Amino acid sequence: MSTGTLLNDNDREAILARLRRVRPDTPARWGKLDAAGMLCHITDQLRVATGELASNPTHTFLYRTLVKWIVIQTGVQPPPGKVQTAPEMLTSRPGEWAADMASCERLIVAVGAGKASAVHPAFGPLNSSEWGKLCWKHLDHHLRQFGQ
Numbered sequence: 232m233s234t235g236t237l238l239n240d241n242d243r244e245a246i247l248a249r250l251r252r253v254r255p256d257t258p259a260r261w262g263k264l265d266a267a268g269m270l271c272h273i274t275d276q277l278r279v280a281t282g283e284l285a286s287n288p289t290h291t292f293l294y295r296t297l298v299k300w301i302v303i304q305t306g307v308q309p310p311p312g313k314v315q316t317a318p319e320m321l322t323s324r325p326g327e328w329a330a331d332m333a334s335c336e337r338l339i340v341a342v343g344a345g346k347a348s349a350v351h352p353a354f355g356p357l358n359s360s361e362w363g364k365l366c367w368k369h370l371d372h373h374l375r376q377f378g379q
Contacts, residue, residue: 277338
């Protein structure tokens with residue numbers, strides 16, 4: 232499977248189109264999050280990427296090297312519903328759907344403009360290219376979770 236990046240206009244626009252098809256009542260195919268919770272979760276990850284939300288580094292040498300490379304640089308997908316996320320990426324609570332969606336879209340555009348270079352809690356420091364790929368993969372994963 233090929234992977235995209237938010238730094239590519241076509242990849243970013245395709246992700247945004249898929250995201251906009253999700254509705255508050257769209258059922259999940261797996262996992263514990265409902266659509267509103269998922270929207271907050273992906274927004275939190277984008278906030279970590281741009282530095283708007285501080286993260287607590289827990290990375291180890293193995294995660295900063297091998298696991299990071301596998302996750303970001305390959306087409307390997309996480310098993311549905313099996314990977315635990317960092318607590319920072321479960322910070323926000325759902326508010327009004329349109330406002331939450333607008334925040335997420337704004338951050339997708341910011342990451343796509345190369346404005347992500349923060350420290351990832353598990354993978355350590357990432358550059359904008361790595362964040363662009365990682366955020367695309369994370370969005371893709373959760374959009375598939377909701378049938379998109």
